[in-house]
Amino acid sequence: MTWIEAIGWLGAALSITGSAMRTIIPLRCIGIATNVVSLTYASLMHLYPSMTVNLILLPLNGFRLYQMLRLIQKVKAASQSDLSMDWLKPFMRQRSVEAGEILFAKGDRADCMFYTLSGRYRLRELGIELPQGRVVGEMGFLSPDNRRTQTLECLEKGEVLSITYDEVRQLYFQNPEFGFYFLRLTTERLFLNMERMENEIARLRSAAKGPAETRAPVSA
Structure with missing residues (x-):
């Protein structure tokens, strides 16, 4: 050969x-x-x-x-990023929100998520106030029936950006940076909720244990 x-x-x-x-x-x-x-x-x-x-x-x-x-x-x-969402802003639509306005309520059909530009907002059920520059409403995208898990209300007039879940799906599959951001964001939110739940359970157990320990013994 x-x-x-x-x-x-x-x-x-x-x-x-x-x-x-x-x-x-x-x-x-x-x-x-x-x-x-x-x-x-x-x-x-x-x-x-x-x-x-x-x-x-x-x-x-x-x-x-x-x-x-x-x-x-x-x-x-x-x-390894710092979860910045500035690059996503061009894909979102801006709108004004008045104080007292409900952006979405628990149990509502979820079809979009928001990014807080200005103003003050609160997740009512958790009692959490959201600072500016935060994504909110992403959990409805992951829930099996696409229902809201919290109520978001505006405490002080401001501006938000919104993007539909259909657009989120396109970005998720087209852009790996957004896919990893979204994964980290939702995981961080889930762990935070778990931590709050564990703290609340510990508080309730402590409150229930306190009266039992201070109860005076009954003498015959």
Whole structure:
């Protein structure tokens, strides 16, 4: 077997190996190597159709590999970010809210979430006042029946931004930064609610235990 035939067999082996890859980055790397080897073999053998195919596939595989590596970098950056939502503002609509207005009530059908620009807002059931620059209303997106889990009321006139859940779904699948932000946001909110619930249970247990301990023994 000549060295030219060896190059041809190497290209065939790389092509088979690439077909067995389960993840995209190794697949693209093997694809690039296959294109280089196959292009070399086709050039030596003057196989012009094969040369043309590999000349097209080589930059295509390189570009797709670059895109995937960039995607991974974005995902890593998003997972370590400070949960800033400034980049999302262009996708949202601004509206004014008057004091006393209910933006949504517990049990309502949920179809959008909000970002507080100015004013004061409170989640009524939890008694939590939200500062400016916070996302609220995202839990309805995750609930099985898309119902509001809290009531949001405006305490002081201000401005909010809103975005529909349909638009959230598009951003979630198109933008990994938003996907990781949303995952971290909802997880943080769930853990916060769990912590409040545990504190409330501990307070109730302490309150129930106190009277029992101070109760005077009954003498015969």
